[in-house]
Amino acid sequence: xxxxxxxxxxxxxxxxxxxxxxxxxxVGISFIHLSGGWHITFGLLIGVVKASLVxxxxxxxxxxxxxxxxxxxxxxxxxxxxxxxxLADYFTRELxxxxxxx
Amino acid sequence: xxxxxxxLTADERHMLEHSILVRxxxxxxxxxxxxxxxxxxxxxxxxxxxxxxxxxxxxxALAVYRYKxxxxxxxxxxxxxxxxxxxxxxxxxxxxxxxxxxxxxAQLGESKKIxxxxxxxxxxxxxxxxxxxxxxxxxxxxxxxxxxxxxxGEWLGPDKLQNAQQVGHVKLFLIFYWVMTLIHGLHVLIxxxxxxxxxxxxxxxxxSPVYYTPVEALALYxxxxxxxxxxxxxxxxxxxxxxxxxx
Numbered sequence: 046x047x048x049x050x051x052x053x054x055x056x057x058x059x060x061x062x063x064x065x066x067x068x069x070x071x072v073g074i075s076f077i078h079l080s081g082g083w084h085i086t087f088g089l090l091i092g093v094v095k096a097s098l099v100x101x102x103x104x105x106x107x108x109x110x111x112x113x114x115x116x117x118x119x120x121x122x123x124x125x126x127x128x129x130x131x132l133a134d135y136f137t138r139e140l141x142x143x144x145x146x147x
Numbered sequence: 148x149x150x151x152x153x154x155l156t157a158d159e160r161h162m163l164e165h166s167i168l169v170r171x172x173x174x175x176x177x178x179x180x181x182x183x184x185x186x187x188x189x190x191x192x193x194x195x196x197x198x199x200x201x202x203x204x205x206x207x208a209l210a211v212y213r214y215k216x217x218x219x220x221x222x223x224x225x226x227x228x229x230x231x232x233x234x235x236x237x238x239x240x241x242x243x244x245x246x247x248x249x250x251x252x253a254q255l256g257e258s259k260k261i262x263x264x265x266x267x268x269x270x271x272x273x274x275x276x277x278x279x280x281x282x283x284x285x286x287x288x289x290x291x292x293x294x295x296x297x298x299x300g301e302w303l304g305p306d307k308l309q310n311a312q313q314v315g316h317v318k319l320f321l322i323f324y325w326v327m328t329l330i331h332g333l334h335v336l337i338x339x340x341x342x343x344x345x346x347x348x349x350x351x352x353x354x355s356p357v358y359y360t361p362v363e364a365l366a367l368y369x370x371x372x373x374x375x376x377x378x379x380x381x382x383x384x385x386x387x388x389x390x391x392x393x394x
Contacts, residue, residue: 047254047356048184049363054251061244065237068380072233075385084221084388085213088381096374103247104370105363110185113192120196124203128210135211 050108060102067095172358180357187360191367202375205330209323209382212316219308219316221387226291227324231282232384235275239373242271246342246366249349253359258352261362265346268369272339279332292325293318324383331379334372341365 071091075084101107106117177183213220246268252260290298299314308314345365348354354362 048181048359049254051251051254054248057244057247057251061240064240064243068233068236068240071381071385072229075229075387075389078388082214082217084386085381088385089378092378092381095377099243099370099374099377103243104367105250109188112185112189116189116192116196120199123196124199127200127203128207131207131211132214135214 049105052102052105052108056102060098064095064098067091172355184358184360184363188363188367191364195367195371198371202330205323205327206378206382209327212319212323213382213386216313216316216319219313220320222302222308223317223320223324224384224386225389226289227384228282228285229384229389231278231285232380235278236376236380238271238275238278239376242268242275243370243373245271246369250359250362250366253349253354253362254356256356258349258354261349261354261359262346265342265349265362269339269342269346272335272342275335276332276339279328291321293321297321327379327383331372331375334375338365338369338372341368 071088074087074091079087100117106113173180173183177186245264249261249264249268252258252264286292287296290296290301297318299311302308302314302317303310308317342365345361349362
């Protein structure tokens with residue numbers, strides 16, 4: 046008897062395979078000519094998928110109590126606040142022309 | 148008394164040993180081993196939440212400057228050794244698999260396998276650092292170290308950058324590259340030391356299916372360091388379009 050549900054080796058192996066394939070995909074995309082911010086967009090999207098796989102299966106989040114989910118959720122909320130508020134500033138700076146004296 | 152004259156039957160002896168083991172491992176502030184286990188892993192999750200903020204701030208700064216200076220950051224990103232960066236991603240993913248197998252072995256009570264999988268994990272961690280070292284040496288030869296080995300002239304010219312200010316932005320990207328990979332490398336190094344300590348305990352049969360919280364907590368940390376690298380790969384190495392294949 047173990048303290049947590051025992052996940053099969055097969056599941057871990059499949060997750061590893063998916064992670065390696067996604068790594069090849071993300072490197073492969075860097076050879077396609079894309080303009081603007083598309084490289085970073087695809088890179089981060091694949092990164093989020095890979096990180097979710099690691100957290101859910103390797104870090105056993107899927108079988109963890111709600112307290113662990115809450116901590117992860119709060120960490121992500123804080124990260125979102127940090128990014129959203131800061132980038133909301135930098136992304137909108139050029140929208141309003143600089144007019145000294147007004 | 149059992150039929151063969153001993154005080155306890157095999158089953159009774161087994162149950163007694165089991166309860167002694169449980170009492171030995173259970174600290175008095177906890178109700179049961181399960182509660183103790185999830186208190187321990189939750190504490191590691193809280194620590195990782197602080198790490199999310201620590202790395203998050205640096206990633207945010209990188210994102211802001213990538214937004215401000217897209218051309219320079221893409222040009223600088225193309226000069227990094229993406230083959231080593233990509234290979235190291237695979238190395239860390241494999242090590243995540245081996246450490247989760249160590250946890251799996253602990254859940255099944257196979258002490259020797261815990262130690263063996265942790266040894267492979269530490270070896271993969273070392274391999275990551277060796278590749279990183281080779282990469283740093285190549286960066287040194289390629290003049291990619293601002294303040295020490297850097298030649299502004301090679302970044303200027305037609306089809307390249309136009310002025311010294313833009314070269315300054317290239318330096319900024321490279322400083323992000325060095326700071327982020329060094330901090331991440333430090334995390335890997337600390338992880339290797341922790342893996343070796345837990346490996347020594349596992350070899351002395353310290354863990355069992357009712358008590359393996361340190362193995363699980365260590366694995367959580369190791370996976371987190373892997374996740375940081377998963378994001379470092381696109382944010383540092385894959386910003387622009389790669390046109391050539393090789394070093």
